[in-house]
Amino acid sequence: MSPLHKSDILVIGSGIAGLFYTLKVAEQRSVSLVTKKETVESNTNYAQGGIASVFSEEDSFQMHVDDTLQAGAGLCHRDIVEIVVAEGPALVEDLLNMGVDFTLEDKSALHLGREGGHSRHRIVHAKDFTGREIERVLVESVRQHPNVTVYEDHIAIDLITQHNLAKKPPLQPGDIRCWGAFVLNKLTGEVEQFFANSTVITAGGCGQVYLHTTNPEIATGDGIAMAYRAGAKVGNMEFIQFHPTTLNHPQARSFLISEAVRGFGAVLRNRAGDRFMDKYDSRLELAPRDIVARAIDSELKRSGDESVYLDLRHLNANEIRSSFPSIYERCLQVNIDITSDLIPVVPAAHYTCGGVISDAHGRTSINALYVAGESAMTGLHGANRLASNSLLEALVFANRAAQTTLSEAFDAPPWEAISEWDDNGTYNTDEWVLISHNRKEVRTLMWDYVGIVRSSLRLQRARRRIELLKNEVEDFYKRTSVSEKLIQLRNITLLASLIIDSALHRNESRGLHYTTDFPAADPALEQQDTVLSTFDSR
Ligand SMILES: Cc1cc2nc3c(=O)[nH]c(=O)nc-3n(C[C@H](O)[C@H](O)[C@H](O)COP(=O)(O)OP(=O)(O)OC[C@H]3O[C@@H](n4cnc5c(N)ncnc54)[C@H](O)[C@@H]3O)c2cc1C
Numbered sequence: 184m185s186p187l188h189k190s191d192i193l194v195i196g197s198g199i200a201g202l203f204y205t206l207k208v209a210e211q212r213s214v215s216l217v218t219k220k221e222t223v224e225s226n227t228n229y230a231q232g233g234i235a236s237v238f239s240e241e242d243s244f245q246m247h248v249d250d251t252l253q254a255g256a257g258l259c260h261r262d263i264v265e266i267v268v269a270e271g272p273a274l275v276e277d278l279l280n281m282g283v284d285f286t287l288e289d290k291s292a293l294h295l296g297r298e299g300g301h302s303r304h305r306i307v308h309a310k311d312f313t314g315r316e317i318e319r320v321l322v323e324s325v326r327q328h329p330n331v332t333v334y335e336d337h338i339a340i341d342l343i344t345q346h347n348l349a350k351k352p353p354l355q356p357g358d359i360r361c362w363g364a365f366v367l368n369k370l371t372g373e374v375e376q377f378f379a380n381s382t383v384i385t386a387g388g389c390g391q392v393y394l395h396t397t398n399p400e401i402a403t404g405d406g407i408a409m410a411y412r413a414g415a416k417v418g419n420m421e422f423i424q425f426h427p428t429t430l431n432h433p434q435a436r437s438f439l440i441s442e443a444v445r446g447f448g449a450v451l452r453n454r455a456g457d458r459f460m461d462k463y464d465s466r467l468e469l470a471p472r473d474i475v476a477r478a479i480d481s482e483l484k485r486s487g488d489e490s491v492y493l494d495l496r497h498l499n500a501n502e503i504r505s506s507f508p509s510i511y512e513r514c515l516q517v518n519i520d521i522t523s524d525l526i527p528v529v530p531a532a533h534y535t536c537g538g539v540i541s542d543a544h545g546r547t548s549i550n551a552l553y554v555a556g557e558s559a560m561t562g563l564h565g566a567n568r569l570a571s572n573s574l575l576e577a578l579v580f581a582n583r584a585a586q587t588t589l590s591e592a593f594d595a596p597p598w599e600a601i602s603e604w605d606d607n608g609t610y611n612t613d614e615w616v617l618i619s620h621n622r623k624e625v626r627t628l629m630w631d632y633v634g635i636v637r638s639s640l641r642l643q644r645a646r647r648r649i650e651l652l653k654n655e656v657e658d659f660y661k662r663t664s665v666s667e668k669l670i671q672l673r674n675i676t677l678l679a680s681l682i683i684d685s686a687l688h689r690n691e692s693r694g695l696h697y698t699t700d701f702p703a704a705d706p707a708l709e710q711q712d713t714v715l716s717t718f719d720s721r
Contacts, residue, residue, distance in 0.1 A: 184197065184603065185373055185374055185375055185376060185603055186302050186368070186375040186376070187375070187376045187378065187598070187603055188214075188215055188332075188374065188375060188376070188377045188378065189379070189382065189595075189598070190212045190213040190214055190215040190332070190377075190378075190379050191212035191214070191379060191380050192208055192212050192213070192214045192215070192379050192381050192382070192383065192386060192588060193214075193215050193217070193363050193377050193379035193381075193383070193599075194214055194215070194216040194217070194382075194383050194385065195217055195218075195339045195363060195364060195382070195384050195386050195405075195406060195409075195557075196217075196225070196385035196386040196387060196406065196556070197216060197218035197220060197222045197223070197225060197228055197322070197325075197333070197385075198225035198227035198228075198318075198383070198385060198387055198556060198557075198576040198577070198579070199225075199227040199314070199317055199556065199574055199577045199578065199581070200385035200556025200557070200558075200578075200581045201216060201383070201386075201555075201556070201581075202216075202318070202321035202322060202324075202325050203274075203321060203384055203578055203581040203582065203585075204385060204555055204575070204581040204582075204584055204585045205325050205328075205331055205710040206281075206321065206324055206325060206328070207582055207585030207586070208585045208588055208589060209325075209328045209330040209331050210330070211589055212330065212588075212589070213330050213331075213332075213687070214332070214629040215323065215332050215333045215334065215377055215379065216331060216332070216333045216334065216341055216365050216379065217334045217337040217338075217364075218333070218334070218335055218337065218364070219336070219337065219338040219339075219369075219401055219405075219667070220335065220336065220401060220715055221335050221336075222322050222325075222326075222333060222335055223315075223318045223322055224321075224398070224399060224401055225314075225318065225387060225401060226314075226320055226387050226388060226390075226398055226399065226401075226557060226575075227314045227317060228314050228315050228318045228399075228576070229315075229397070229398075229399060230307055230313050230314025230315075230317075230574060231311045231312065231313060231314070231439060231443065231444070231509065231510070232298055232306055232307075232308060232311075232313065232440070232442055232443045232569055232570060232571050233296060233306040233307050233308030233313045233443045233571050234271070234275055234298065234299065234306070234307045234308070234313065234574040234575050234578070235247065235271075235279075235298075235305050235306055235307075235569065235570070235571035235572050235575050236271040236272050236275045236307055237268065237271070237272060237658055238272060238275075238292075238293050238295060238305065238307065239295055239303060239304055239305060241303055241304075241461065242303040242304070242305050244268050244269055245266070246302055246303055247268045247301075247303075247305060247327060248261075248265055248268050249302075250263050250300055250301055250302050250569055251264045251267075251563070251564075251572060252264060252519055252565075252701055253300070253692065254300045254471050254485065254564075254565075254567045254568065254569040254570075254694075255563075255564055255565025255566055255567055255569070256565060256567055256693050256694035256704065257519070257565065257693065257704065257709040257710065258419070258422075258473045258693065258694065258709070258710065258711075258712065259562060259563065259564065259565035259567065260561075260562025260563070260565075262543065262562075263543060263561050263562040263563050263567075264542060264562075264563055266579065267561075267563050267572070267575060267576055267579045267580075268338075269574045269677045270579045270582070270583075271578065271579060271606055271714045274578040274579060275307050275578070276362060277578075278317060278320070279576075280653055281311065281320050281687070282320045284300060284309055284315055284316055285307055285308065285309050285313075285316075285321045285331050286308055286309055286310055288542040290688070295307065295308050296308050296443050296446055296447075297443075297446040297469075297637070298442040298443055298445075298446045298570035298571055299445065299446070299466070299468070299469045299470060299471055299472060299475065299570055300468075300469070300470075300471040300472075300569045300570055301569065301570065301571075302689045304356070304427065305528045306351075306443065306570075306571050308443070308508070310507075310508060310509075310510045311441055311443065311506065311507045311508060311510055312372070312508075312509050313574070314574070314589075317574070320382070324407070324491075325374065326538075327671060329330065329705050332665035333380075333389070333708065334368075334370070335594050336369040336370050337366045337367070337368055337369065337375070338366065338367045338369060338405070338437075338570045338667055338670055339365070339366045339377075339405060339406075339409060340362045340364070340365045340366065340367055340409075340665060340670055341365050341409055341412060341413070341609055342361050342363070342364050342382065342409050342410065342412075342549075342552065343361065343362045343363045343364055343365060343378070343411040343596070343601060344360060344361055344413050344414070344549070345358070345359065345360060345364065346358050346413070347362075347601050347602050348597075348600050348601060348602070349600060349601070349602050350600070354414075356548070356716075356718050357412075357507045357548070357550075358550075359413065359414045359415075359548075359549045359550065359718075360377055360383075360549070360550040360551055360593075361381075361382045361413065361549050361551045361552035362379070362596030362597075362598070363376065363378040363379040363382055363596060363695050364377050364382065364409070365368065365377075367665055367666075367670065369667055372664075372666075374599035374604040374606070374665060376598070376601070376603070376604070378595075378596045378601075379596070380551065380592075380593045380594065380596070380597045381551045381552075381553065381588045381591070381593055382551065382552050382553070383545075383552075383553040383554065383584055384406035384409070384539060384547075384552065384553070384554045384559075385406070385411055385554070385556045385557065385577075385581065385589065386405050386406030386407075386553050386558050387401065387402050387406065387533060387539070387556060387557045387558060388402050388404065388535030388558070389402060389403060389404025389407060389535050389674075389675065390402040390531075390532045390533060390534075390535070391403045391628065391671075391675055392404060392532070392625065392629050392675045392678050392682065393402075393423070393434070393452070393531070393532035393626055393629050393630050393634070394422075394623075394626040394627050394629070394630035395437055395529070395530075395531040395532065395630060396437060396474040396531050396532040396533070397426050397429055397437050397438075397439045397532070397533045398532070398533070399529050403671040403675050403678075404535070404551060404674050404677075404678035405537050405671070406538075406539065406554070406558035406627045406672045407539055407558055407678060407680055407681075408673070408674035408677045409674075410539040410547060410549065410552065410554070410558075411539075411677065411681065411715070412717065412719060413549060413552075413714065413715075414548075414717055415540070415547045415548050415549045415552065415716070415717070416539075416540040416547075416548045416714050416715070416716045417537065417538060417539055417540060417560065417681060417714070417715050418536035418537055418538070418540045418559050418560040418712045418713060418714050418715070419536055419538075419566075419685065419712050419713055420535075420537035420538075420678075420681045420682045420684075420685040420713065420715070421537070421682060421685035421686040421688070421689050421695075421696045421717055422536035422537055422564070422566050422567065422569050422695040422696055423534070423535060423564075423566065423682065423695060423714060424472060424473070424532075424533050424534035424535075424536060424695055425443075425472070425473070425476040425477050425530040425531060425532055425634070425635050425695075426440075426472065426476070426530060426531055426532075426533035426534075427475040427476040427478075427528070427530050427531055428440045428444070428445070428451075428475075428479075428493060428528040428529075428530070429528060429529060429530065430513070430514065430517075430519075430526065430527070430528060431489060431490040431516070431527045431529040432517045432519070432527060433481040433529055434516075434517050435513060435514075435517050437531050438513055438721040439531075439533075440493060440510055440526060440528055441507070441509070441510065442472070442570050442571075443506075444493060444495065444507060444510065445468040445475075445493070446467060446469065447495075447498065447503075447506060448469075448495070448497070448498050448508075449466055449493045449494060449495045449498070450467055450493075450494050451469065451475075451478075451479070451491055451492070451493060451494070452491065452492045452493075452494050452515065452525065453482050453486060453488070453491050454486060454488045454490075454491070454492070455462075456720070458489055459478065459482055459713075460475070460478060461514065462478070463477075463478040463481075464478070464519070466578075466704055471567060471569070472567070472568075472570065473567050473694060473695050473697070474633055476530040477635055477636065477697060479491050479528075479529070479530055480530060480636060483529070489527075489529070490527035490528060490529055491527075491528060492525035492526060492527055493521075493525065493526040493527075493528050494525055494526075495521055495522065496522070496523060496524075496525075498522075500522035500523075503521060503522050504522065504696060506631065514526060516605070518690055529644060530635060534557070534568050534573060535557055535715075536560070536564040536565075536566070536568050536683065536694075536695065537560045538554070538557065538558045538559045538560040538714075539554040539560065539579065540556045540559075540560050540714065541553075541555070541561045541584075542586040543561075543583070543589050544584070544586075544659055545559075545580050545581075545582050545583045545584025545585075545588075545618075546584075546587060548716070549647055550593070551591075551593040552617070553578075553584040553587065554584070555577060555581040555583075555584045555694060556573075556577040556580065556581065557573060557577070559576075559580060560712075561576060561580055562570050562712075563576045564576070565694065566693045566694020566695060566696065567694035567695045569609070583602075587588060599609050606664055606665065608662070609661075609662055609663055609664045609665075610662065610663065610664065611663070612663045612664075614633070614660075615668070617630070617659060618659075618668050618669060618672050619668075621652055621655065621656060621672055621676070622671075622672050622675065624648075625649070625652055625654060625672075625676050625679050626675070628645055628648055628649065628652075628679070629679050632644060632645035633645050633679070633682060633683055633686060635697065636697055636698075636699065636700040637685075637696070637697060637699070638698055638699045638700055639700040640699065640700075642683055642686050642687050642698075643687070645679075645683050646680075646683050646684070646687065648719030649663065649676065649679050649680045649683055650680070652676055652677050652679075653680055655675065656673055656709075657673070660673050667675070669689055678684055681715055683711045684715060685713045686698070688707065688713050690705065691703065691704050691705035691708050691710075692704060693705075693708065
């Protein structure tokens with residue numbers, strides 16, 4: 184019999200959402216937290232800029248709401264935007280009280296940065312390593328909590344639902360109930376059963392679906408894929424944000440040069456040395472990210488160059504070094520002194536706006552399954568995320584999902600009736616080349632055909648190719664003993680197909696989804712989310 188764990192709550196993922204949620208429920212419930220590598224490894228750990236939140240007297244909730252709605256291009260859910268903006272400051276203060284060392288203006292006030300799309304200074308940050316500082320404090324608190332058991336190197340494969348009962352009942356939408364997850368212990372190679380009355384997905388986004396991404400290797404969309412396979416509704420997967428400025432250097436590909444650098448006064452130049460943003464938007468370098476990314480894409484396509492350049496040479500060198508110590512050091516490692524050299528940059532996949540659909544309380548369409556952070560589609564971002572709204576959303580929804588979990592009592596799982604993980608008939612393969620080849624194929628296909636600028640022809644071609652790859656991967660998955668690489672390949676292939684299907688669904692250009700066949704927004708599609716679910720096809 185495979186190892187079996189029982190707790191009140193199972194948390195999948197240890198970024199800001201998973202850790203904050205855990206700390207909010209752990210006083211009253213026992214928690215198992217599974218995470219696929221070491222605890223800190225997450226998108227959160229790489230966040231540089233900060234958390235958008237209203238602290239300045241010159242700012243207001245209304246202004247933050249308006250900026251978010253404007254970036255979201257007619258798809259934000261206004262009620263959710265208002266909730267997130269209003270609940271943010273208290274939760275940022277929670278982090279301060281837990282010991283997060285945010286940069287201060289003076290002894291009493293937070294230093295507030297400014298980023299693209301924000302009409303006021305409102306980015307709370309810890310120099311340029313905000314995410315790392317948040318992870319440091321949250322991981323420490325979670326580790327010390329007696330009600331929490333952390334399982335590192337444990338990768339969740341699939342959720343446990345009625346589908347895993349030895350005797351499967353007929354199901355209607357709304358009937359599905361989550362009882363935990365099957366999880367691969369990477370150290371033993373065994374699949375373990377984690378049973379829980381409630382489960383929360385906080386497994387982050389899916390940047391790894393694309394060849395070029397700012398996201399670390401963990402970001403393979405596992406949480407979204409698991410929920411979708413189990414029958415949850417997912418939404419707005421066509422809206423992938425590309426960060427306009429990642430370092431383009433052979434030894435430091437996809438290292439992010441934060442938006443805060445442009446907020447600080449850096450300008451963009453093409454290879455000829457000309458500043459070009461004035462051709463695209465009156466807000467210049469501080470236009471929203473999609474506009475800056477498309478402008479760079481257009482400059483690169485027109486010139487055939489591999490990079491455009493960020494220029495900080497006109498700014499004070501000491502202030503640059505003290506404001507951006509990580510970026511300064513990382514660039515120096517590849518012989519770029521950002522105070523005196525131009526920084527070569529290109530766009531890369533950065534943020535997943537869509538995800539598992541959540542209501543205002545963190546509930547998914549599956550009973551006893553909650554979601555928070557980048558895995559979720561709450562309605563905050565709409566068609567485009569405003570910079571630094573994601574850490575904020577993760578805090579607010581982790582807190583909301585935690586309060587909802589505590590207020591809803593679900594029975595213990597009928598664990599004796601649930602079938603164990605069945606790997607009969609599978610074998611260990613030495614054909615790993617198939618996995619690495621397919622992985623590269625999916626990521627290249629997505630980069631080439633489903634990137635910053637799309638067209639119906641390219642999307643349809645991508646659809647045909649991904650269907651073939653999906654069948655190949657599923658076939659391989661059924662015959663082969665489960666492994667981390669295979670789990671992730673299966674998930675990025677599914678995520679790629681969800682992104683393509685959603686993009687094909689949306690016959691307009693809006694926010695991050697730009698297609699040359701429908702270059703304008705269609706007013707009839709305002710407030711229309713793209714929703715996908717497997718349930719109907721079962
Ligand atoms: C380079 C970079 C800079 C950014 N800068 C900012 C910023 O300045 N401001 C801002 O608001 N946002 C920023 N973002 C976005 C923001 O960091 C993320 O949206 C946010 O951190 C997501 O938090 P999360 O907890 O949802 O997911 P993550 O932090 O990605 O955590 C996901 C966790 O789930 C685990 N996991 C995944 N799959 C599995 C599985 N199958 N089984 C077990 N565990 C699993 C991972 O190991 C990880 O622990 C940035 C992102 C990047 C990549």
